[in-house]
């Protein structure tokens with residue numbers, strides 16, 4: 001009964017357009033009252049869910065992203081990508097994917113990627129004769145791909161939810177699948193470009209190239225600091241993020257100098273806004289997840305799945321289908337926190353490495369970001385492209401297919417994920 | 427279905443023939459299912475159920491499902507979780523006295539330690555939680571913590587001087603390391619492996635099983651068996667549950683807690699043996715210390731600093 | 747009415763300023779911790795716990811601020827299909843729930859904060875209440891902003907607004 005009340009009231013609140021985080025915490029309160037639990041316990045769980053040093057990396061990733069973004073990093077990454085692959089047919093679409101791969105190396109946020117890279121490239125693509133829906137599709141699928149590229153605050157949330165899986169290993173584990181997915185997206189974009197006779201990119205003046213490359217690489221070095229710091233073990237995840245942010249700050253205000261130092265207040269404010277959304281979700285899911293544990297849901301789900309499934313392959317497919325389905329209707333951060341304690345034991349019981357499971361989970365939920373009915377990145381992309389969600393979704397089909405293929409590849413070939421952490425961290 | 431329901435009627439007669447409701451209690455444990463403390467907690471649960479003829483059933487939530495140690499303690503204070511097993515270190519934030527158990531080289535040997543913990547002094551220590559809405563039931567074993575490092579075999583305090591040693595975040599832990607001439611680096615546990623590997627730190631300290639399961643033995647080969655600190659685990663009840671129990675049932679819970687200690691300690695001893703065998707097979711060098719005197723002397727500054735604070739307990743332990 | 751508006755906006759501005767200050771101090775604390783360890787060779791015992799304390803405060807301030815700035819997104823799929831008048835009704839229900847949420851945070855937050863006055867935070871030595879006081883304080887702002895929302899239209903920021911800012 002408790003389980004039905006918890007999940008039922010959550011769904012009802014969700015349908016009634018109550019904010020997701022509020023729905024999570026209110027359904028927890030309702031269930032808490034039914035179970036005669038002091039509501040103080042749930043309030044304590046909200047704090048407990050946040051009171052972890054690893055999670056402190058999140059404000060830094062967000063801050064670094066906002067600093068670089070405001071200071072013109074997106075433009076520079078786009079220019080850099082343009083120098084590298086702009087000349088090929090369908091150049092702008094390829095640039096879009098590559099710029100997102102780079103962007104993913106600095107920020108963990110697909111929404112930030114969509115709104116910054118997208119607001120430059122979608123209008124550019126439209127002007128060059130690409131169709132609106134296609135431009136948005138390329139933008140959002142590559143933004144979702146960036147979630148796999150380290151650094152990624154979602155990996156940190158997973159690391160916490162999984163009880164301290166190594167962040168360094170997760171970051172390295174996401175790199176190969178992320179790049180692989182990027183390449184697959186580029187191949188698709190190229191094939192479509194040839195078929196639809198998309199234009200090549202505009203030529204770049206030779207004398208501008210050194211500056212473009214230098215400034216682009218300077219920005220990308222943020223990623224090297226953050227990822228290098230963590231993988232080398234020189235810094236903890238949180239410390240790396242802090243140092244990366246400091247570097248981004250210096251590059252933006254003392255090297256690029258597109259914006260005055262006085263803009264920092266705005267950057268801080270925007271960081272706070274983004275944080276308030278993410279952190280409320282984390283706090284609320286933590287209380288919700290605690291009740292699920294109290295009601296023994298993880299054990300029930302694990303037993304049911306394992307008894308229904310004839311073999312490990314089917315179990316893994318079941319996990320993927322569940323995650324894709326949940327990802328369609330819910331946001332990433334709360335799902336990581338709620339699904340991990342439930343599904344990780346199932347995954348490990350069929351011999352899956354927690355790092356491998358983490359990367360599969362993140363990719364499943366990344367697909368969820370760009371699928372209707374609830375897909376934050378899909379929404380933002382459609383809003384920027386000023387086009388309906390239905391139209392974008394239709395033109396997304398080849399990209400969905402690509403993502404599912406890559407998903408199955410990394411799910412059933414664990415070495416794609418585990419190879420890099422294996423050589424770099426062991 | 428959840429929570430401890432009213433137990434007011436359960437006093438007295440067992441065989442009155444009246445079918446009684448079973449009260450289900452929740453015990454939170456942050457270690458995995460097969461860990462010695464979990465085994466101890468399950469034994470406690472079994473004994474309680476047996477001794478109360480099934481009037482009480484205790485469900486053990488292992489693996490940290492209900493939160494980390496600190497959160498669980500706070501949940502006990504609220505009464506939402508009934509029982510837990512936690513280490514004495516986080517508990518020192520809830521009872522000043524319990525911190526005495528973290529003092530270095532506190533006991534003469536294992537036998538003295540368990541005589542004291544299972545005896546009167548131990549019981550008195552467990553009663554220091556009054557006022558924190560917690561009731562201590564018994565002590566469990568989590569062995570002795572020792573130093574290990576990546577650099578060299580360490581036999582005397584002189585050998586460890588100058589090394590960067592990771593510690594838990596507490597002033598006492600830092601003071602102990604510094605008194606030995608090493609340099610204390612507080613750091614989250616999960617970061618220690620790569621920090622050892624890359625030389626951010628030279629060593630850390632822990633018991634055998636943790637040295638093994640954390641894989642630190644892969645990167646830090648020199649393990650000095652000098653058991654400098656043996657902070658026990660504590661089985662706790664919430665005050666809310668305790669006040670709902672009849673006097674007889676309180677007695678039963680205490681008995682069960684004390685009886686479960688031997689099963690827990692046996693499981694612990696087995697685990698230590700396994701871990702020790704495994705790390706040696708993997709090439710770790712165990713540095714045995716015959717005479718702990720130089721180590722005891724080296725940590726004297728720690729006693730100078732904290733001695734007064736724990737004077738009453740130190741006197742009782744030393745005069746035992 | 748004007749005075750009321752002035753107080754209300756002043757309160758919100760004060761809360762924002764307070765939150766951004768906490769965020770800045772938290773950032774500087776971690777940067778200091780890294781430099782201290784890498785350059786001075788010692789890690790302060792307080793820095794990790796202190797930055798976690800600030801993080802919890804920032805988060806709870808953000809929860810409240812997010813309601814005022816309409817940042818906490820909902821799923822508009824079903825309600826969005828209904829006539830605007832009915833949508834408004836749903837928004838009013840949600841706003842009432844926000845107010846109730848604020849009340850729960852204040853009530854249970856205070857109760858829990860008082861209970862935690864007996865224990866201390868490791869590394870800092872201050873009572874745990876300092877940490878948990880974030881709950882009722884946040885609850886107070888949730889309550890105020892929730893009431894304020896009753897007099898505003900809508901509850902969710904449109905995505906267009908985010909992108910063009």
Ligand code: NA
Pocket residue numbers: 103104105106107108109146147148149150151152
């Ligand atoms: Na990323």
Ligand code: NA
Pocket residue numbers: 096097099100117118138139140142143
């Ligand atoms: Na893109």
